[in-house]
Amino acid sequence: MKYTVLGAGAMGLRYGILLQEAGFDVDFVEIWEPQISKIREQNGVYVSRDHQNKHLVPVNIYTPEEYTGDPDVWIVFTKQMQLAKALERTSHAFKDHQYALSPMNGMGHIEKLDQYFDKSKVIGATALIGTVLNGPGDVDFIGAPGAGSMHMANQTEKPDDTTNQIVKDFQKANLNPSLTTNFLGTLMAKVIFNSVVNTLCTMFEIQMGEFIQSPVAEKLGRQLINEAFDVCERANITLLNTREEEWQTVKTVSAVSNPLHYPSMYQDMSKGRNTEVDYINGYIYDLGLKYHYEATTHDFLRNLVHLAEFSRDFDPKTLLETVNE
Template identity: 90%
Template sequence: MKYTVLGAGAMGLRYGVLLQEAGFDVDFVEIWDPQINKIREQNGVFVSRDHENKHLVPVNIYTPEEYKGNPDVWIVFTKQMQLEDALKRTAHAFNDNQYVVSPMNGMGHIDKLNQYFDKSKVIGATALIGTVLNGPGDVDFIGAAGAGSMHMANETEKPDDVTNQIVEEFTKANLNPTLTTNFLGTLMAKVIFNSVVNTLCTMFEIQMGEFIQSPVAEKLGRQLINEAFDVCERANITLLNTREEEWQTVKFVSSTTNPLHYPSMYQDMSKGRNTEVDYINGYIYELGLKYHYEATTHDYLRNLVHLAEFSRDFDPATLTKETADA
């Protein structure tokens, strides 16, 4: 099948390049001009693995407005905050025959995708695959070839022939997909994972392998996991894992699969971009409120990230004498 990746950032490039290398026709649509311009200037994207073997991979990249392709499957990998604009700009290229797979971080994207694609063709997904965008046109795949995994689930929870073909082709591309029939449970399992690893690594500017070696990693992780499971139980969401299995996943991915990885939230923070914390820890907290439960640790951690964003961008020159003397 033909694939088009909407959102050619770190993860979008990894999925698209791996599918392209597996023999499939892939286009990229991007909304960040520096990325488009750099890839066109150098006639491709530079790809490394664990900071080594940097090489140029030719790719086709377009702005949403200029894209005229007709893929069988869209793979959507924008940031949550950018998705609405990206979909609106690309809507002319959508049609009723196309499927969409979205392994984005956080929650909030499914409702937006449903405005353009029928639920029978929406496949939610998660990705435990570390990738870093070093800069425009320069991506680093973290982990050995074949490292990482993903889960996929149809929004209708009724896999069809096209879904099975996508799983087969993703397998050929070394993306290690597992198909489930538990849509919300699949997506929320990754939200919970990110609510621990992404947020804590970001706050302390550390790699996943460094986090997991801390003597307090397990205590912090289990506290966040337990609150999130409490929320999901009240919302009648059956998760893929037990609480213990969720912690063991955090532990294994951090120590074995991606110990050298800085999570995407850290990458956003360090490069002056807004983070997706409202769609991860914030989503868990807001979902809990609907069922009269306060996931206070998640809310506290979300607010700490926002404070870090504020302090990162704060200009001391704006301080008044009264504020400084207070």
């Protein structure tokens, strides 16, 4: 099948390049102009693995307005805040027969995809795969070949022939997919994982391996997991894991699979971009409110991240000007 990646950031590049190297026809559509310009200037993307073996991989990249391809599957990997605009700009290329698969972080994207694709052709997914965009046209795959895993679930919870073919293609690309028939439970399991690892590592500017070695990591992690499970139980969402299994996933991925990885939220924070915390911890808190439950730890962390964003961007000159007034 032919694939087009909408959102050629760190994870979009990893998925697309691995599929391309497995023999599939892949295009990339990107909305960030520096990424497009750099990739075109150097005739491809520089790819490393764990900071080593940097090499150039040719890719086809387009702006949304330029793109006229007709893929069987769109792999959607923009940031949550950018998705609505990216879909609008690319909508001329969407066709009824196409599927949309999105392993994006957080929640909020499915409703936007449903505006352009029939629900029978929307596949939600999650990815426990570490990748870093060092800069425009320069990506680092974290972990050995075959490291990481992903889950997929049809929005209808009824896998069809195309879905099964996608699974086979992703297996060939060494993305380690698992197909489930629990749509919300699949997506929320990753949201909960990110609500622990992404947010805490970002707040303290640490790698996942450092976080998990902390003597308070388990206490903090279980507190966030328990609140999130309390919310999901009230929302009648059956998660893929038990509370214990969710903690063990956090522990194993942090200690064994990706100990050197800085999560994507940290990458956004360190590069001056807004984070997706409202779509992760904030989503859990807001979902809880609908069922008269306050996940206060998640709300507290969300506000801490926003305070960190504010302080990062704050100009001390404005404070001095206020004092002098």
